[in-house]
Amino acid sequence: MTTVVHTRADLAAARAAAPGRVAVVMTMGALHEGHRQLMREARQRAGYVIVTVFVNPLQFCPDEDFDKYPRTLPADVEACTAEGVDLVFAPDRDEMYPGGTPSVTVHAGPVGEILEGASRPGHFSGMLTVVAKLLLLTRADLAFFGEKDYQQLALIKRMVRDLEIGAEIVGVVTVRENDGLALSSRNRYLSADQRKSALALSQALREGAAQTEGARVLEAAKKILGEEPGLQVDYLALTDPLLGPAPTTGPARLLVAAKAGTTRLIDNVPVSLGALA
Secondary structure (H helix, E strand, O other), rough: OOOOOOOOOHHHHHHHHHOOOOEEEOOOOOHHHHHHHHHHHHHHHOOOOEEEOOOOHHHOOOOOHHHHHOHHHHHHHHHHHOOOOEEOOOOOOOOOOOOOOOOOOOOOOOHHHHHHHOOOOOOOHHHHHHHHHHHHOOOOEEEEEOOOOOOHHHHHHHHHOOOOOOOEEEEEEOOOOOOOOEOHHHHHHOOOOHHHHHHHHHHHHHHOOOOHHHHHHHHHHHHHHHHHHHHEEEEEEEEEOOEHHHHHOOEEEEEEEEEOOEEEEEEEEEEEEEOOO
């Protein structure tokens, strides 16, 4: 049975008694199969698995509704129990930020200002701040994050390296539904027609990734997106794996963000440039 704690004192006590290597999976709840895959990966590599459930107010932008974010802790705990998670840490806002909104936060740097950062100012600084706090509170040896939020993953890896935080950050391949849509807690907000429109995101990424020359990658993906009137595309970008300029040859990343109705979705895939056909 998974133990649930809500205070940092109880977390510290449980962590002190944890056997072997400790892994953490950080979530905002509303757990789905993508989160469960992170738990499975963590279970395979650690002797003790912690899942955190905390809707972090710092990473919500002014036009995003923090109060409407789904909160489903009982169902989340059931999912964690099914995956063999040892501990769920589900603090409230005062427990995570006992002094109120922190005056010292983690700045995301230049990579935090492009792509998602350009559309959601301040989001990544809020995300990195809570991730840093949770890494320190859990004292985890490993932390697992999905590649669907690729920019988030890249920034967390950079923060851990730059600040000498002693945890290994593990990226886990995006989990998709049968129709190709990347799993997301936001998918529940899509109507049937909006969901059909949203499928153009993964289709565009597949078509782009099938190309081996940068301009053709973008051209193929843009063609698919342009044929779907139900999408409002925010960005389509080809970068190197660290989100810098795309190389001529070698590994790259193709990322997209768009709205289907009022629901904002993101997705990405790896691309190999210059490879033989």
